[in-house]
Amino acid sequence: MSLITVKAGVAAKVLDKHPEEGRNALRAIEEIGRGSLTEIRQVLGALRTPGGTPDTTPLPRLADLPSLAQQAAEAGVRVDLSVNGAVPDSMAPAVYRIVQEAITNVVKHAAPARCRVSVSAEEGRLRISVVDDGPGQRPLPGRPGGQGLAGMRERALLYGGTFEAGPLPGRGFGVHASWEIP
Numbered sequence: 013m014s015l016i017t018v019k020a021g022v023a024a025k026v027l028d029k030h031p032e033e034g035r036n037a038l039r040a041i042e043e044i045g046r047g048s049l050t051e052i053r054q055v056l057g058a059l060r061t062p063g064g065t066p067d068t069t070p071l072p073r074l075a076d077l078p079s080l081a082q083q084a085a086e087a088g089v090r091v092d093l094s095v096n097g098a099v100p101d102s103m104a105p106a107v108y109r110i111v112q113e114a115i116t117n118v119v120k121h122a123a124p125a126r127c128r129v130s131v132s133a134e135e136g137r138l139r140i141s142v143v144d145d146g147p148g149q150r151p152l153p154g155r156p157g158g159q160g161l162a163g164m165r166e167r168a169l170l171y172g173g174t175f176e177a178g179p180l181p182g183r184g185f186g187v188h189a190s191w192e193i194p
Contacts, residue, residue, distance in 0.1 A: 016044050022087060040083050072108035074099055074131065080108075081129070084115050088123035089144070091115060097133030100193060106167040107131055107140060113160045114142035114187040122146020122185065133193060138173075142187040143180065164189065 019037045027034030074095055081091035099107055111129055118127045125146040132139045161177050164187065168175040173191025180186050 016041050016048070019044070019083075019087065036086055040086055044083070071105040072112075073101075073104050074107060076108060077111060077129070077131070080112055080115060084119055084127070087119045088125070089115065089118050090126045091129055092126070093129045095131045099131065099133045099138060103138060103171065103193070106170065107138070110140050110164045110167055110187070110189055111142060113164050117160055117187075118142070118144045118146060118185070136193050137190055138171075138193050139190040140188065143184060144186075145184045147183060161187075 019041045023034045023037035023041070026037070077093055077095065081093050084091045111131065115127060115129065118125055122144050123146070125144045127142060127144040130139070130141040164177070165175040168189040168191060171191035173189060175187075175189045177187045178185065
């Protein structure tokens with residue numbers, strides 16, 4: 013939802029002078045909104061009574077990460093994406109969501125910027141790294157307006173993993189999560 017808000021702001025600012033850029037932002041809002049609604053339906057389906065039928069639309073996959081990088085590029089963040097190794101399907105939605113939230117934070121707090129995203133599943137360990145070259149400042153967890161870092165941390169801890177996020181020396185901000193692959 014944060015990325016939708018950012019894209020709406022971009023569209024509002026550029027629509028009159030740069031209509032094609034505004035239309036691109038509106039298309040991105042539509043695509044992100046559809047994906048969000050699908051996920052909400054899945055959650056609600058899982059919460060229904062036992063006789064209910066949950067939505068069976070697929071959850072986000074690692075194959076969806078290039079599309080996420082493209083959306084960030086349209087918002088002024090160049091994403092260099094690297095995925096190595098085989099991530100278990102059961103972990104892919106959590107990996108996707110951590111990367112999505114980290115990139116959304118770069119768009120919100122550091123654009124225009126460059127961002128390196130690395131997902132690695134090697135030697136029995138899954139590692140996620142999202143590092144940008146922006147100004148390095150982010151709202152602190154617990155402050156009004158954001159649950160992104162807390163949500164990323166919760167996803168990593170769900171798998172018994174570790175999570176670190178913070179400004180880097182000089183410039184930039186880094187998000188790192190890792191956990192064992194069973």
